[in-house]
Amino acid sequence: MKIDIIGDVHGCVDELYQLFEQLGYEWRDGTPVHPGGRLPAFVGDITDRGPKSVEAIQFVHRLVIQEKAGFYVPGNHCDKLYRFFKGNPVQETHGLETTTAEYRSLSPTEQETVKQQFIELIELSPLYHIIPEANAVIAHAGIKEEDFGKRNKRVKTFVLYGDITGEKLPDGRPVRRDWAQHYNGDKWIIYGHTPTKEPRFVNKTVNIDTGCVFGGSLTAFRLPEECTVSVPSSMPYIEEKFRY
DSSP, rough: OOOOEOOOOOTHHHHHHHHHHHOOEEEEEEEETTTOOOOOOOOOOOOOSSSSSHHHHHHHHHIIIOOOOOOOOOOOOOHHHHHHHTOOOOOTTTTTTHHHHHHHHHOEEEEEEEHHHHHHHHSSSSSSEEEGGGGEOOOSSSOOOOGGTSHHHHHHHHHHHSSEEEEEEETSOOOEGGGGGGGGOSSEEEEEESOOOEEEETTEEEOOOOOOTSSEEEEEETTTTTEEEEOOOOSSSOOOOOOO
16 A cells, blocks of 8 residues: 555645645545555644634545545544534633634534534544554554554543653643654554654654644655655744654
């Protein structure tokens, strides 16, 4: 299988479309199709903070659910938006407020359509994706090798938020252990969640959240080639948002 795994989009749809063109996809009826049979995959957090979260939902739903022409796993922002759409009490902060503002600007009919599309996307997608044909695991914030095939509250927390300690940094962000340093498996783990200035390779893992929404770039990791392709962001650059 030939696959292009795309980092955290966060509503940066214009850059997403540019990345598809850079990767050699052709547009057919609004859907990117690769002449070489490649398939795209998303590491989650397709919404929040950026300018076009509703369009990101519509696009990924069409590609993954309707066309069955790609893969998606949820991120922590996706999980929070899902809880919002299900009517659970959530704080509209840390970027969710941009998505909910877009959502509320729609007509009631459009709101219901977008809500149902996103709920369906979440409920029909796995928490993390093991793809044997690509020797790869896609998990939003990472996963431990011993947890492959498991799904419980502990694994879900790790996959969505990373290896958090429970402590907080002065700016409120959670303290996370660098789990990738201890990974010794032979499958690629492709993840995002923590913005890095460049794709970060550690053992057989790669973080491809290159902070598009913070002015970095949007990155795809290609298999079996084991190479990355990036397009620059149109957003203002915010240095302090990048961990590495």
